[in-house]
Amino acid sequence: MSRAGKATKHRRRKRRTPVGAAPGTLVADPGASPTKLSLTLIAPDKFRTIANAGIADIVDNRGEWPVIWVDCVGLADVTLIGEIGRTFGLHPLSVEDVVNADQRPKVDFFDDHAFVALRMVDDAAMHRYEQISVFFGEKFVITFQEREGDPFDPVRRRIASEGPNRLRARQADYLAYALIDAVVDSYFAPMEVIGDEIERVEESMLGGPQKGQMQELHALRREMLVLKGVLWPLRDALAALIRNDDPFVTRETKVFLNDTLDHAMRLIELVESQRDTLSGLIEMHLSLSQARTNDVISLLTIVSTIFIPLTFLVGVWGMNFDPDVSPWNMPELRAYYGYPAALLFMIAVAIALFGYFKWRKWL
Template sequence: MLKMKNMTSKIFARKAGLPPGDTDKGETLFPDKSTSLRIIRYTAGEFNIEKKAGLETLNRDDFPGVIWIRVKGLGDLKILKEISRLAGLHKLHLEDLLTPHQRPKLELLPRGFFFTGLHYEIDQKSELCLGRTLSLFSNGHWLISFEREDDMLFDAIQERIEKGAGTIREKGLNYLFYALLDLLIDSYFLILSLLSEHLEALEENVMTSPGPDTLNKIYHFRKIILDLKKSLWSFREAWAKLQIFFSREDDLEMTLYRSDLYDHVVQSMDLVEGMREMISGLVELHMSVIGNRMNEIMKTLTIAGAIFIPLTFLAGLYGMNFEHMPELGWRFGYPAVLLLMSVLAGGLLLYFKKKRWF
């Protein structure tokens, strides 16, 4: 959580006082060490890939089929700016794709679109939610994906294209855009499934070992769920523009795919809403368990106090040491008082037990 706050402060500190779209600081906020290009070209019967393509390739690419350019790593600002110039990407869009945790959005362009979103993953060891920036840009001829160096999400689509699995090789650029976007949305189902498992384990912890650590975990997962909810709401807003984009292409099949994509977004939002309510329930359950434990402690102390009240009275009574107190001179006075105290304590314990107070 502290890392996210520090990253946010860096973003605002960097943007303060700069003109819109300014990226002339010479560095990015991403830890990626480099930026490389992977160019994938395909038609129904042809496929080729350049795994270490140069920028000069972009200037002379007249392939008649689909061209997908995977930009891996967002660490080299110079290369990113040159790619943007060659592809016709506006400097404001370049600024968006270089902004960590950028709010997901879709912008329609005269000959294509620009989309930016977040791919979430959970680190199983640290239980931190990692939001990786993903951006897609099309100028009508190419589709460019800007990905973090360590993000392997789109590898599955590349593998399908290489093997010719399904119908993706028979479709055009818009279908590739849909496939990438659909995979991104589907990744939310995976993270929601993992979150569900974590929340079930957390529910057991609340019952068995409530305390500050458990409460911190609850609020940690609450923040993750709120971040996912914000991201999915933004996807829902982008869907309205997606309607316009696919209707503009006058493609009935893509309209059906668009509806399927919307269904996935709505399902994810329903799951997130259910988990948000579950988190609220865990907070209430935690407070209830803590309250019950405190009540048990107070009940034990109250019972102990109630037992010692008459014993304290007897001890105080015979501790006054007045001259005319017959029991003080009696040979069996001390054991008699101890016996009386024991009978009183035992009687009170039996009474409390009968009342089921403990």
């Protein structure tokens, strides 16, 4: 079964902040994953990773390292998430957006930090995405994920590589760029898979429309609409990061963010191109199905037309005539070869009609 055919919809109702609650109120989703912290401490000549970290580890190491990366996986513990926000002075409305993990990709700027909300590929096979929230300011980067699993392993390997490297030598905004760039680049693999699915369906359609193809095409088209809804605001968020004049986004980092913006634009072009291809394939499938239906109807019409005069003749000969009453009732009823003569006559009529249809190029 194809990737599109195995796609299922996961529409889980998320818990939202109660109506009338104070801004910044944190309400955990009942289905949220357990919260787990990991801490990566970065310096130009060294690094250190603390798994299963706590607030005390953050407080103890924050002022001792040039850059600190806090990775929070799972959003069930809103008390811990709120404590992280207070420790780093994060804006309460942005922390609330972290917990309400259905935000449109965006970027918000505050006095000493920026907040970026993105959608990243969580499970390409199931067409599932999750929100990744990134805070960064002077000397810190904080990421919040809904579940385990992310595209950040290449970034972690670069941090752990021997000797000095750009990730350890630069400021926190460059680490934030590297993480955002990894999220954007993670879309290329699913796009290639979807492209292969489109080509497979297109090749199978050339042999004639088959049952299930339309369902696959509509599933792929829905996926393109989801990607469009993710990538267009992502492009706007990246453009806002580049246009921003706050000092915690340096000019050097903006050069790299421009490259990430180019990747986002390329993804958008791929989405638009594949969506147009899918629309064309849907129209092609409808046309092929209609043409196939017309061929069947034409064949049935021709067969019916051939049998109409034969049915008429059989009906006439099958009437209850009595030649003893009058010789004009029905001739040849008592002829010795009357039955085969009638069959030959009907066959001649059928052949004549078939030849006429061929001559008119209806067959």
